[in-house]
Amino acid sequence: MISTTLSVLIVSAIGAGLALLLVFAERTILDYGECEITINEDKKTRLQGGTSLLDALTREKVFIPSACGGRGSCGYCKVSVLEGGGPLLPTEEPYLDKAEKEKGVRLSCQVKVRNDIRIRIPEELLSVRQYDCVCAGVRELTYDIREFRFRLEDPDRMAFIPGQYVQVLAPEYEDSPEEVFRAYSISSDRRDEGFIELIVRRVPNGICTTYLFDHLKEGDPVRVNGPYGQFRLTETPAPMIFVAGGSGMAPIKCLLHHMVEIRCEREAVYFFGVNTLRDLFMVEEMNAFQEQLPRFRFFPVLARPEEGSTWDGETGLVTDAVKRRFPDCSKHEAYLCGSPGMIDATVKVLTAGGMPLEKIFYDKFS
DSSP: OHHHHHHHHHHHHHHHHHHHHHHHIIIIIOOOOEEEEEETTTEEEEEESSSBHHHHHHHTTOOOOOTTSSSSSSOOOEEEEEESOOSOOTTTGGGOOHHHHHTTEEETTTOBOSSOEEEEOOGGGGGOEEEEEEEEEEEEOSSSEEEEEEEEEESSOOOOOTTOEEEEEEOOBTTBOSOEEEEEEBOSOTTSTTEEEEEEEOOTTOHHHHIIIIIOOTTOEEEEEEEEOOOOOOSSOOOEEEEEEGGGHHHHHHHHHHHHHTTOOSOEEEEEEESSGGGOOOHHHHHHHHHHOTTEEEEEEESSOOTTOOOOSEESOHHHHHHHHOSOOTTOEEEEESOHHHHHHHHHHHHHTTOOGGGEEEOOOO
């Protein structure tokens, strides 16, 4: 038994050593020289090879969405590689369907720039900007969720569509030797010109949330880029079901601001799922929306009400509340924001209630 365990440890150590050696060789020994990236046939840029395509484009201020910060776990940073991207990697396979593979779609964070590359990206990404901001305020919403308010400095305005998100740069800091980007939905009212607000939940040992919660102070500079995403209200008259949990409040709150702005008269119901009463926040803001939007109703859902609690609202999983209230939701549209697991479970409940998949909208951040 001991010899088997020792053998496993030795093999693991050798594997780790070889991986480190490959990384070292990639970064310090191999020299790919200067490479050219051609974007949409008409934009060309030259740079030193050896980095990922995602990083190379970011350095040239061409911003590709990446909810995971370029770690290959979100599948958002897709581009069409027409030439020079090398073979498809196993790390990309789970995020690409058959049609995408046939069209040469790749994850830009997994493609190495080792030679000249030709790519195609959506034209709207060429208008994504970098914004230098200042942290104008931090508000504690719960023990692990905060609202961050950023004042836009350069440029001083952002033309975002309610429901979109930005990427926040976490610079180098103690215990984090490299810059990383993370995606966060905008929660603010777009009429509040010159500012954006984000609602962020702390992720234990998360690089960006550790920076935001433990290092960023009011008055500090912040860099973001965006906006990104197709999550937004449709222009149909269909009644709407909003479902969110935790920091998933952010884009739904932004959509509600927009509904007030355009004097939306569509019926809307919002199910907000939390574990316990201490996880619940922004109830007053939601009550204010109910006063401004006569056909809007807010239903907080507690998974585990404390024993002896006077809570008389919805209980159980947020999907249970949706199922109870809408056994038939075939005429509705749904807008979801939360963990991938919550979104998958909600989609299952909604489709079982007759809602077509094409009427369910979400950005699934992982």
